[in-house]
Amino acid sequence: MTDTAEAMDAQPTAAPPTLLYLMKQVELAVRAELDELARPVGLTALQYTALTVLERHPDLTAAHLARLSFVTAQSMADMVTALLDRGLIERHRDPADRRRLVIALTAEGQRLLDDLRPAVVDLERQMLSLMSASEADALRRAVELCRRALRRPDAGDPDRP
Numbered sequence: 001m002t003d004t005a006e007a008m009d010a011q012p013t014a015a016p017p018t019l020l021y022l023m024k025q026v027e028l029a030v031r032a033e034l035d036e037l038a039r040p041v042g043l044t045a046l047q048y049t050a051l052t053v054l055e056r057h058p059d060l061t062a063a064h065l066a067r068l069s070f071v072t073a074q075s076m077a078d079m080v081t082a083l084l085d086r087g088l089i090e091r092h093r094d095p096a097d098r099r100r101l102v103i104a105l106t107a108e109g110q111r112l113l114d115d116l117r118p119a120v121v122d123l124e125r126q127m128l129s130l131m132s133a134s135e136a137d138a139l140r141r142a143v144e145l146c147r148r149a150l151r152r153p154d155a156g157d158p159d160r161p
Helices: 003-010 019-041 045-056 062-069 073-085 107-127 133-150
Strands: 089-094 097-105
Touching: 019 045, 019 107, 045 062, 045 073, 045 097, 045 107, 062 073, 062 097, 073 089, 097 107
Parallel strands: none
Antiparallel strands: 089 097
C-alpha cells in the first residue's frame, strides 16, 4: 500500500449531515424560492408569511403576529408599517378589548395571497416531487411531531392565536 493510500484509509469518515442541518437547508431553499415568487408583487418571503398568518388568524396584535411569523417584534413593527402603507393590512381596535390594536388582512391583501397561492402550491409540489404521496404524508406527520416535541410549554399552539 502506498503512503497516500494509507493516509486516505486513516482519514476519519465524515458523519452524514444532521437532520437539523438538512431541515435548515430546506428552510433556506424554500425562503429563497418564496422570495423569488413574492418579489414581482413587491413582497418578501417574510411579508408573505405574515400575510398568510393573518389569513389563518385575523385580528392579531403585532407582538403575536411576530411570534407566529418567526420574526422579532422590531422586525414586525417595520413590516407592519410597510404592509399598512401598501394597504395589504389594517389596524383596528379589538372588539373584545378596545384598548388593544389588532391587525387584519384587507381585501387587497387577500387578493394578493390568492394570486400567489397557485405558485406556492407549485413550489410545495416541486419540493415533494421525489416522494410518493404516502411519503409526503409521512413527512408532514413527522415534521408536525417534531414541531410539537420542541414546542415550549409557554408558547401555546402556533396554529391558534
